[in-house]
Amino acid sequence: MMSIDLSVPDRLQATLTVAQGEFVGLVGPNGAGKTTLLRASLGLLPATGRRDLAKAAFLPQMREIAWPMPVERIVGLGGAGPAAVDRAIARMELQPLRHRRADALSGGEQARVLIARALAQEVPLLLADEPIAGLDPAAQIAAMEVFTAKAQAGAVVASIHDLGLAARFCTRLVVLCGGRIVADGPPSVLTPDLLAGVFGIRAWFRDTEEGPVFQPLSRVATLP
């Protein structure tokens, strides 16, 4: 689905391969290079190295809807046909909003419209930059479920700050710090040492009968 070996001077040096069926959570503190990695992978940023991607849709971090267009028109902007637009609108439960002005919706509703727009492109790979930030809990879980389903037939790479949701839903976590990948693997890579070193936090993380539960507890006093 995706194989990159990219370097952006002073900002990023990363090698990453994503296979079909993977839902990769890109985690790391602010400024770790998550956005840079996504944008460089898509060729939106000058970078040296190699990149090889399946057809990809992208959800930028900046949620921008400049004009008073109806929701269904926004969803179709990527060149999607009416059937694909209908499917994406149904998937994101936007039916009641379909004829409303997208720019007048709430922030969370706009985020769902934009996710629907990316889904409507119906391409195998989805790259998303903080797609669930600012959503209410139900909408966050719904979006993670949509990404999980999307990853079945392709792959999803999403930068996520909520480590709890990332640990529950992502099949794999890629931890970025200072422009480098410092850990890569199943959610169990979030070890106490890594959390202290990369995020500067302590957390409670167990596999329970409700699935993996991750709860940040406190900052660690001394950063190495």
Added chain:
Amino acid sequence: MVRSLIPVVAVLFLASLLIGPAGIGLREALLALGSGQGGDIALIMREIRLPRALLGVMVGGSLGLAGAAMQGWLRNPLAEPGLIGASSSAALGAVVALQSGLAAAFALALPLMALGGALGSVLLIAALAGPRGSAVVLILAGVAVSAIGAALTSLLLSLSPNPYAVAEIVFWMMGSLADRSMVHVWLALPVMAFGAALLATTGRGLDALTLGEDAAATMGIPMRRLRVCLILGTASVVGAATAVAGAVGFVGLVVPHLLRHWVQGVPSRLLPASALGGAAMVLAADIAVRLIAPDRDLKLGVLTALVGAPLFLHLIWKMRRGEA
């Protein structure tokens, strides 16, 4: 929706042909226009009123189209066609032609120099912004080029030894369609057609840009080509419009704004709508100029600004209420 503007433009075009100080009857006027027979009447219709009405459509359409394209590109309803510096550089070219006496020696020197000025601004902006320049860099380059154009124009005016030339320049800069000939039409038409053809290709790109530059680029929009088409297209239509009509303000700003909700905010649909709306506005303003002060040469650009600015205030007022 967009189509309903076509009859409006057609009616205003006819009205523009039929209204004038010569007071020619409807039947007579159209007969003379069609046949070329009828002495003075045919002369007035074919050499004075026809070019004036045609230029009204062309200049208004150009400004409306360029305004819609600029607003779509920058995702900003305050963008206007002059933003990339084409109109002020075209004005500078015209002022040089008037000031140097070239315009007096050779009638086409003025529009040709104005077109040259617009071309110069495109080259300068392309050089300033570079191949990867973002919209913001291009705007700033446009602001700088506009400032240079305006400063040089003022310099020429302040150094001018000839008060008549100064008056002529000042009046020219106010914008007018009076006393233009078919030569002006033929000069502007190919440049405007070229620019309009370029801008017509930008619809899908402008639609995608609604979601920002990154989203548009990943939706398969060739951003560099889009940028070239927008800059070159806008400079062509605006440069040609300024070259034949002077500075006609507010059309490119107000018309896309007025029509945006009609087309549900979709930039690609706004392009043709705004071109037609601009043509209607300039035709109407040019008719009004003749009706309000038939024996004084009230300038078109003055009227469009006088009408356009309050209209714009009204829109802002409505927008503010909508947000409250």
